Amino acid sequence: AQSVAQPEDQVNVAEGNPLTVKCTYSVSGNPYLFWYVQYPNRGLQFLLKYITGDNLVKGSYGFEAEFNKSQTSFHLKKPSALVSDSALYFCAVRDMGPGSSNTGKLIFGQGTTLQVKP
Amino acid sequence: DVKVTQSSRYLVKRTGEKVFLECVQDMDHENMFWYRQDPGLGLRLIYFSYDVKMKEKGDIPEGYSVSREKKERFSLILESASTNQTSMYLCASSSRLAGVETQYFGPGTRLLVL
Numbered sequence A: 001a002q003s004v005a006q007p008e009d010q011v012n013v014a015e016g017n018p019l020t021v022k023c024t025y026s027v028s029g030n031p032y033l034f035w036y037v038q039y040p041n042r043g044l045q046f047l048l049k050y051i052t053g054d055n056l057v058k059g060s061y062g063f064e065a066e067f068n069k070s071q072t073s074f075h076l077k078k079p080s081a082l083v084s085d086s087a088l089y090f091c092a093v094r095d096m097g098p099g100s101s102n103t104g105k106l107i108f109g110q111g112t113t114l115q116v117k118p
Numbered sequence B: 001d002v003k004v005t006q007s008s009r010y011l012v013k014r015t016g017e018k019v020f021l022e023c024v025q026d027m028d029h030e031n032m033f034w035y036r037q038d039p040g041l042g043l044r045l046i047y048f049s050y051d052v053k054m055k056e057k058g059d060i061p062e063g064y065s066v067s068r069e070k071k072e073r074f075s076l077i078l079e080s081a082s083t084n085q086t087s088m089y090l091c092a093s094s095s096r097l098a099g100v101e102t103q104y105f106g107p108g109t110r111l112l113v114l
Helices: none
Strands: A004-005 A009-015 A017-019 A024-026 A033-036 A044-050 A056-058 A064-068 A073-078 A087-094 A104-109 A112-117 B004-006 B010-013 B019-027 B031-038 B042-049 B065-072 B073-078 B088-095 B109-113
Touching: A004 A087, A004 A104, A009 A017, A017 A112, A024 A073, A033 A064, A033 A073, A044 A056, A044 A064, A073 A087, B004 B088, B010 B019, B019 B031, B019 B088, B019 B109, B031 B065, B031 B073, B042 B065, B042 B073, B073 B088
Parallel strands: A009 A112, B010 B109
Antiparallel strands: A004 A024, A017 A073, A033 A044, A033 A087, A056 A064, A064 A073, A087 A104, A087 A112, B004 B019, B019 B073, B031 B042, B031 B088, B065 B073, B088 B109
């Protein structure tokens, strides 16, 4: 079965330190992977995606993510965290199951709350 | 920029009422989605639509129905609201023509059923 796992419910980091939010996936075939961010009482905002090519993907607000096929991971990273990065982060993978090719369905992880302290 | 709007940010309804949540996107996207978001459960897909008048059940369709009469508008209907449908509802849209279907989300509707 296809799935996405975010093993940490919460990540705490001090402002200025590097941050990592973890994501692992399980899909058949080549994965299309996404990261979204949600600020309080708001919808999800797209951060970045991996389709093919360079394993390091750069996105909005200084975030980047590293695709690792052997470890089936797509961890979100930022070299220097800001207090304003505190939010809920979701990893997602395109549904590649039977009948899903034209639907654009995504499978989401359960989310990781990032807390950046001054 | 893609814009997805939802008819209400906050909604309070009584048990048994019929509830309509509206979603409109302005980018001519083929695909539209309705999710509900609950703490600890992430996003769960209720229904989606890949074309006008087409709809498919998602993971948790029970107690909900949808309508897509126009390409830009996707409505979620709670036929008889119940307290366990209190949740945050998120609408999203995506384009197949763009290659890989990045979903763009509306601001959400927080529904409270009393």
